[in-house]
Amino acid sequence: MSTVDETLVKHVHDHYAEYTYDMFMMNMSPDLEEMQLFAEWADTLKEKKIYSFEAVRPSAQKTEIDLARDNGEPMHIINLSSYNYLGFSYHPDVIKAAQDAVGKYGLGASSSPVISGTYKIHKELETALEKFFDLPDRGVSLFTSGYSVNLGAISAFIKPGNHVVMDMASHMSIVEGARLSGGEVHYFKHNDMASLEEVLKKTCDGFARVLVCVEGIYSGDGDIGNLKDVVRLAKQYGAFTLVDEAHSAMVAGENGRGVCEEQGVLEDVDLYVMTFSKAFGGVGGAVYAKKEICKYINWYARCRMFSCALDPAVTGGMVKVIELAMTEIGKERRKRLKTNAAFFRSLLKGKVNLGISESWVVIVNFGSESKTLELNDYLQRTGLDTSIIQFPAVPKNDARIRMFITSEHTEAQLKKAAEIILGAAKKFDFLKK
Amino acid sequence: MERTEILKVIEKHLVKSVAGITETIDPDKKFTDYGANSLDIVEIVSGAMRELKVKIPRTELNDIQNIKGLIDKFETYSKN
Numbered sequence: 001m002s003t004v005d006e007t008l009v010k011h012v013h014d015h016y017a018e019y020t021y022d023m024f025m026m027n028m029s030p031d032l033e034e035m036q037l038f039a040e041w042a043d044t045l046k047e048k049k050i051y052s053f054e055a056v057r058p059s060a061q062k063t064e065i066d067l068a069r070d071n072g073e074p075m076h077i078i079n080l081s082s083y084n085y086l087g088f089s090y091h092p093d094v095i096k097a098a099q100d101a102v103g104k105y106g107l108g109a110s111s112s113p114v115i116s117g118t119y120k121i122h123k124e125l126e127t128a129l130e131k132f133f134d135l136p137d138r139g140v141s142l143f144t145s146g147y148s149v150n151l152g153a154i155s156a157f158i159k160p161g162n163h164v165v166m167d168m169a170s171h172m173s174i175v176e177g178a179r180l181s182g183g184e185v186h187y188f189k190h191n192d193m194a195s196l197e198e199v200l201k202k203t204c205d206g207f208a209r210v211l212v213c214v215e216g217i218y219s220g221d222g223d224i225g226n227l228k229d230v231v232r233l234a235k236q237y238g239a240f241t242l243v244d245e246a247h248s249a250m251v252a253g254e255n256g257r258g259v260c261e262e263q264g265v266l267e268d269v270d271l272y273v274m275t276f277s278k279a280f281g282g283v284g285g286a287v288y289a290k291k292e293i294c295k296y297i298n299w300y301a302r303c304r305m306f307s308c309a310l311d312p313a314v315t316g317g318m319v320k321v322i323e324l325a326m327t328e329i330g331k332e333r334r335k336r337l338k339t340n341a342a343f344f345r346s347l348l349k350g351k352v353n354l355g356i357s358e359s360w361v362v363i364v365n366f367g368s369e370s371k372t373l374e375l376n377d378y379l380q381r382t383g384l385d386t387s388i389i390q391f392p393a394v395p396k397n398d399a400r401i402r403m404f405i406t407s408e409h410t411e412a413q414l415k416k417a418a419e420i421i422l423g424a425a426k427k428f429d430f431l432k433k
Numbered sequence: 434m435e436r437t438e439i440l441k442v443i444e445k446h447l448v449k450s451v452a453g454i455t456e457t458i459d460p461d462k463k464f465t466d467y468g469a470n471s472l473d474i475v476e477i478v479s480g481a482m483r484e485l486k487v488k489i490p491r492t493e494l495n496d497i498q499n500i501k502g503l504i505d506k507f508e509t510y511s512k513n
Binding site for chain 1: 453468478479483488491495
């Protein structure tokens with residue numbers, strides 16, 4: 001590693017509290033300065049015992065678990081940091097199905113899905129998803145992560161000269177998919193139809209393809225996308241739509257078909273994106289679209305074409321998850337999740353700033369990211385693990401505690417979690433005044 | 434370093450990051466007013482630093498309110 005100015009390294013060590021994560025994104029010189037300084041920062045946080053990230057779990061993502069920090073310090077926490085919304089990741093039938101699949105097919109797929117990596121279990125997963133969403137002319141294209149679905153699908157669908165129009169609160173995978181496509185990237189104000197229409201007027205010229213990208217539930221804000229109006233406007237201007245239902249597929253809607261189902265637009269959406277890492281309890285993702293679109297994406301989404309197919313264990317587990325989600329178990333868990341989220345929200349309402357969140361992704365705004373380290377350390381030490389987000393995932397000075405409620409949390413756990421949040425709000429001065 | 438020269442470089446990186454900017458850049462505005470998202474802002478600031486060969490200390494980047502604020506920082510640190 002090249003030599004970086006020692007006074008800078010010492011400054012990071014001595015003034016670690018003045019630094020925030022985003023400051024090390026900047027590359028200012030040909031040496032590896034930002035990497036060396038980031039390493040110094042992270043090491044200092046560990047030395048000061050306030051590094052609460054990357055804590056190791058010795059067991060499944062259940063609602064209350066032990067974990068160990070990087071320095072070995074043990075903690076016992078209520079788990080609101082994992083998006084295992086329906087608790088399927090540790091359902092015994094799912095584990096058994098994953099074990100059976102790995103026993104039958106081995107550890108990996110050992111090839112790209114378009115060459116020789118497609119197993120029978122992958123086809124079973126495609127069929128299960130087609131049954132779950134139940135539209136006659138649609139198919140599925142499987143990916144190894146939710147992030148890569150957006151990277152691959154958007155870049156296969158949009159070419160240079162075309163346009164991607166997205167909500168300003170869109171997930172980074174949509175932003176990067178749009179950039180990768182080479183198309184022109186446009187933003188509209190969050191959930192603001194007047195702003196969307198303004199962009200559509202400029203971009204829909206009858207020659208270039210336009211793809212409007214929105215989300216069912218926005219992961220940074222926890223609010224619900226106005227899909228009905230987005231789809232209506234897109235159709236009016238001849239644009240296509242992509243809806244990312246990462247946090248809502250299998251959960252929202254009577255049958256778990258997402259916010260699209262809830263708002264009656266499932267059939268009108270061109271690209272329905274889902275991830276298997278949230279309510280599905282596994283990893284990977286898929287795009288659900290007309291069969292000819294899926295066929296094209298299978299071959300022209302480069303990150304799919306040049307990656308190994310989904311591993312058999314996860315694929316087998318997913319087939320069982322979908323089966324369960326279509327039974328009374330799924331229905332009951334979906335209902336319980338909504339009850340739990342409403343209960344938790346009621347414990348915090350009026351006391352802290354819940355922003356615009358209105359789902360099982362509960363947000364508490366605490367302002368400046370300068371509080372993040374000590375706040376997260378405090379929360380974990382007092383028995384609550386959350387998923388803190390800050391710039392650049394959300395705007396500057398708008399950092400948030402983000403909590404994922406699941407169907408499996410008990411009322412007592414949620415009460416305790418709310419008490420911890422309110423205690424933190426008092427200590428770190430973000431109680432609602 | 435002239436303020437106009439700094440603005441020109443910032444403008445270049447802003448236009449490169451955000452599609453469809455045709456108007457003259459007003460330094461009193463924020464990057465977000467021109468449709469830049471948070472990742473764009475990191476890249477604009479980073480790109481401008483490399484091009485102007487001026488290093489603004491990382492901890493000084495937090496209090497920049499608008500484009501003018503960034504120009505001020507470049508002006509200050511180009512003299513060091």
